[in-house]
Each structure stands twice: as structure tokens, then as C-alpha cells.
Amino acid sequence: MTAAEKITLWLAQVRASGRAVLLARLVIMAAGVVALVVSSLQPWDQMDLVPMLAAPMLVVTVVLPDSLAGLLFIVILTGGWLMRAPGEISWGLGITAAALVVVHLATAFTAQLPSYARVHRDALKRWWLPAAIAVLIVPTAAVAAAAVQGADVAGSLLFTVGALALATTAIWFAAGQKIGRD
Structure with missing residues (x-):
């Protein structure tokens, strides 16, 4: 061809x-x-x-x-x-x-x-909520990182990693994923 x-x-x-x-x-x-x-x-x-x-x-x-x-x-x-x-x-x-x-x-x-x-529209419904959460978390994380960056807070890296883990978990469950096998 x-x-x-x-x-x-x-x-x-x-x-x-x-x-x-x-x-x-x-x-x-x-x-x-x-x-x-x-x-x-x-x-x-x-x-x-x-x-x-x-x-x-x-x-x-x-x-x-x-x-x-x-x-x-x-x-x-x-x-x-x-x-x-x-x-x-x-x-x-x-x-x-x-x-x-x-x-x-x-x-x-x-x-x-x-x-x-x-x-079909039902296929798109599964993507809307996780996409909206991810797009909203990005600027929120940027503002939070800017606030923590200037402060000498002990454990700020741990706080940031924890917030990202919680955000990832929220996106995971919003996408309809489950823990474990079906």
C-alpha cells in the first residue's frame, strides 16, 4: 500500500x-x-x-x-x-x-x-468525573506547593506526597476502579 x-x-x-x-x-x-x-x-x-x-x-x-x-x-x-x-x-x-x-x-x-x-455517551460518562477532578487538582496542587515552598515547615514533602496520593486515590475511585480482583 x-x-x-x-x-x-x-x-x-x-x-x-x-x-x-x-x-x-x-x-x-x-x-x-x-x-x-x-x-x-x-x-x-x-x-x-x-x-x-x-x-x-x-x-x-x-x-x-x-x-x-x-x-x-x-x-x-x-x-x-x-x-x-x-x-x-x-x-x-x-x-x-x-x-x-x-x-x-x-x-x-x-x-x-x-x-x-x-x-455512546455512556462511555464518556466514565471519563468526565475523573477528568474534572484531575484538571481541578492541578492548579490546587500548584497553589498549595507555592504556599508550602516559601514556608519552612517540617514535613512539607510528606504533606505534598500525601496530598498527591489522596488525589490519585480520588481519581481512581471516581473512575470506577476497585481494589482487588473481580
């Missing part, structure tokens, strides 16, 4: 796909663009290589959500922040982190579906 035939087949599958799959891919693209733009508009000097590497990874993530490109997109943007950003927590960091969480969740949802899948 030639490259043109593969593209034609993929476009036919996209035309046959349901709204949920297209909406999830649109969410991946929108959240990824937000993360790219917010990180690019920061006042600190970001490496020019970060957007040049991250943008193609975002496009590949939208087209092939079950590939390694989504992870590379998140790692590239996070690495760009860790290498050059100042140590304090800012609104840009919170928005970028929330956008990367949305990219992660939408990619996880879309990666389990073929591009031509039809998804």
Missing part, C-alpha cells in the same frame, strides 16, 4: 468516525496548542528547540493518539520548563500543567478507540 492509499484510507475512516472521537482529537489539539502558546509567551528565555520539537509531536498525537508522540510532547514541554523556567510557581505554569493534563486524558481516551469508532 502506497502512502497516498494509506492517507486516503485514513481520511475515509475519519469521515466515518463519530463525534466523540473527533471531539476528543479536537480537545487534544486545543489543549496542546494552549500548552505550546502559554509556554512560548513566558518572559524567561525558552529554548527555540522546544516548540520546534513539540509542535510536530502534537500533530502526530492528534493523528495517532496511541503512539509515543503524546508522551514525547508532554516530556518536551515539561523539559523546556524544567531547563529554563524560574523556580517560582506562576499562572503560566498552572495553565500549562492543566493543559498537559487535558492532553494526557484526551489522548488516553482516544488511544483506546480506532479512528472510525462510534462512541
Whole structure:
């Protein structure tokens, strides 16, 4: 099969796909663009290589959500922040982190579906609550980390790890997971 035939087949599958799959891919693209733009508009000097590497990874993530490109997109943007950003927590960091969480969740949802899948609303209901909890926890954790960072509180690392463990547990149970085997 030639490259043109593969593209034609993929476009036919996209035309046959349901709204949920297209909406999830649109969410991946929108959240990824937000993360790219917010990180690019920061006042600190970001490496020019970060957007040049991250943008193609975002496009590949939208087209092939079950590939390694989504992870590379998140790692590239996070690495760009860790290498050059100042140590304090800012609104840009919170928005970028929330956008990367949305990219992660939408990619996880879309990666389990073929591009031509039809998804019923009941399948989406399982994702709404955990996604909402995760997106709300990110800015809350950033604010809490900023408050604890400036204070010399004994056990602050233990407090942060405990809060993240509780958040993970809340997301786990909100997703309908159970402890043990069925």
C-alpha cells in the first residue's frame, strides 16, 4: 500500500468516525496548542528547540493518539520548563500543567478507540468525573506547593506526597476502579 492509499484510507475512516472521537482529537489539539502558546509567551528565555520539537509531536498525537508522540510532547514541554523556567510557581505554569493534563486524558481516551469508532455517551460518562477532578487538582496542587515552598515547615514533602496520593486515590475511585480482583 502506497502512502497516498494509506492517507486516503485514513481520511475515509475519519469521515466515518463519530463525534466523540473527533471531539476528543479536537480537545487534544486545543489543549496542546494552549500548552505550546502559554509556554512560548513566558518572559524567561525558552529554548527555540522546544516548540520546534513539540509542535510536530502534537500533530502526530492528534493523528495517532496511541503512539509515543503524546508522551514525547508532554516530556518536551515539561523539559523546556524544567531547563529554563524560574523556580517560582506562576499562572503560566498552572495553565500549562492543566493543559498537559487535558492532553494526557484526551489522548488516553482516544488511544483506546480506532479512528472510525462510534462512541455512546455512556462511555464518556466514565471519563468526565475523573477528568474534572484531575484538571481541578492541578492548579490546587500548584497553589498549595507555592504556599508550602516559601514556608519552612517540617514535613512539607510528606504533606505534598500525601496530598498527591489522596488525589490519585480520588481519581481512581471516581473512575470506577476497585481494589482487588473481580
